[in-house]
Amino acid sequence: MNWSHFFTSSVGKKIIMACSGLFLIAFLLVHAGLNACIWAFDGGEMFNKAGHFMGSTVVMRILEIGLFVFFIIHIVQGVVMELQNRSKRGSKGYAVALGNRGSKWYSRSMAILGLLILLFLIVHLGHFWIPNRSNQGWLLGEEINLFKEMKEVFSNPVWVLLYTVGVIALFYHLSHGFQSAFRTLGLTNHKYINIIQTVGLIYNVVICIAFIMMPISFYFGWVQ
Ligand code: HEM
Numbered sequence: 319m320n321w322s323h324f325f326t327s328s329v330g331k332k333i334i335m336a337c338s339g340l341f342l343i344a345f346l347l348v349h350a351g352l353n354a355c356i357w358a359f360d361g362g363e364m365f366n367k368a369g370h371f372m373g374s375t376v377v378m379r380i381l382e383i384g385l386f387v388f389f390i391i392h393i394v395q396g397v398v399m400e401l402q403n404r405s406k407r408g409s410k411g412y413a414v415a416l417g418n419r420g421s422k423w424y425s426r427s428m429a430i431l432g433l434l435i436l437l438f439l440i441v442h443l444g445h446f447w448i449p450n451r452s453n454q455g456w457l458l459g460e461e462i463n464l465f466k467e468m469k470e471v472f473s474n475p476v477w478v479l480l481y482t483v484g485v486i487a488l489f490y491h492l493s494h495g496f497q498s499a500f501r502t503l504g505l506t507n508h509k510y511i512n513i514i515q516t517v518g519l520i521y522n523v524v525i526c527i528a529f530i531m532m533p534i535s536f537y538f539g540w541v542q
Contacts, residue, residue, distance in 0.1 A: 324374040331389050331399055336499035338392040345385055350528045356541050362465025369464045400429040424490035431491040438484025472536035481533045
């Protein structure tokens with residue numbers, strides 16, 4: 319099998335989804351960890367220092383390009399797979415209706431959950447990343463005060479609600495995605511399945527609670 323066959327074969331596409339997904343999972347851990355500095359209760363000093371480190375070095379800016387490439391690969395490949403699955407199934411649906419016994423609802427709704435996360439992401443980048451990078455002039459110029467920006471954005475209950483819905487969609491997307499990625503890569507034999515499921519659940523719960531608590535903490539003035 320040559321490379322062009324690999325990328326268009328169904329196994330190749332699943333491997334690409336799994337690898338890009340695992341990269342994004344790693345990014346979310348770093349992102350939540352850095353953002354957790356808002357709970358240092360120091361007026362955002364530590365958080366802004368962490369943000370400055372992430373946004374002001376050439377290495378980080380190159381990694382950032384990689385991050386966006388992975389996001390795009392994951393989204394495009396996900397859309398292609400969903401459309402192909404739909405056209406294969408046609409309008410007939412499955413021959414045997416398995417109902418809820420075949421799979422969980424969120425496993426069957428990965429595309430719609432992904433779309434919700436994408437909408438959240440567009441709004442989210444518009445809130446922080448775009449103002450910050452345009453202030454920096456795309457090179458390594460002066461950054462905005464991201465802590466102050468968060469305080470302002472999350473004083474609006476509409477954004478608090480939207481972020482909560484976005485992160486709930488992320489929770490269900492990852493509930494399927496984490497295990498599915500390991501299965502695709504052949505890492506879920508019966509010896510490791512319990513460990514992978516437990517690690518996936520702990521990761522998912524911790525990350526999503528942390529993300530949901532950020533807008534809520536600002537809204538209720540628990541951090542200022
Ligand atoms: C819900 C709580 C969240 C808060 C408060 C938050 C906050 C922030 C802030 C302040 C930045 C700006 C960083 C910068 O410009 O240097 C940022 C960047 C970013 N966030 Fe979030 N974020 C949250 C959740 C998420 C989630 C769930 C995702 C992904 C699904 C995400 C994806 C991103 C991406 C891709 C960037 C740009 C990364 C970069 O700077 O290169 N964020 N976020």
